[in-house]
Amino acid sequence: MNLRRVLLVAAGGTAGTAARLGLGLVIPDAGGFPVAVLVANLLGALLIGILTARLPKATEMRLFLGTGLLGGFTTYSAFMTGTVGLWADAPLLAVAYAVGSLVLGLAAATLGLRIGRPRAGAAS
Template identity: 40%
Template sequence: MNWLLVIVGGMIGAPLRYLTDRTVQARHDTTFPWGTFTVNIAGCLVLGLLIGAVTAHAASSQVLLFLGTGLCGTLTTYSTFSYETLRLVHDGARFYAAANVLASVVAGLGAAFIGTALAQALWG
């Protein structure tokens, strides 16, 4: 039954990722991949919150499978991040490529930390 939780979460996360990416990117007139950046940071925040909730016994492992593995697994995208970074390099936008890598790693780790800290404050 765990596989079904992952599938249903993925069925929600994949279109959410696409729609969020397109909505965010349409609002920015730049080569920087703001849509992918947004979904990846949001996913890190949600996953950090979920891990904190599970650790504090405020959420079950089934919730983690559904939201963490299913939803966040399809909401976030390392492959698109990599592709867009390489595309920026290829197009000569090396500053944006470096900024994408640095900002994504720092903001992603920061969002995960904030999520776990928030969970600790709520349920710890």
């Protein structure tokens, strides 16, 4: 690992975190339900799937976009905090949110991989 790669991840993470904050300002929570976190995590899963299918592992662009930008945009800690916050008032909704986030996140990542996979006979 060299300093350039660390700085690329840091720059991407800064931009991704700012984008998630902006999303949270545009999409408010609905009755304590963390809508913006769900949207960020599902969109991020879709995009990381596309990125994974399109870019080789060790490229600087993948470090910047995947590890940095999308790593900063998506958030496991806010997902868990939102789940715990829901649990206090609506345990069934908290379980639905947690399970739904995982299932939909897997589906989004799978869809992203399919979308990103080069088509047979298509020029790359």
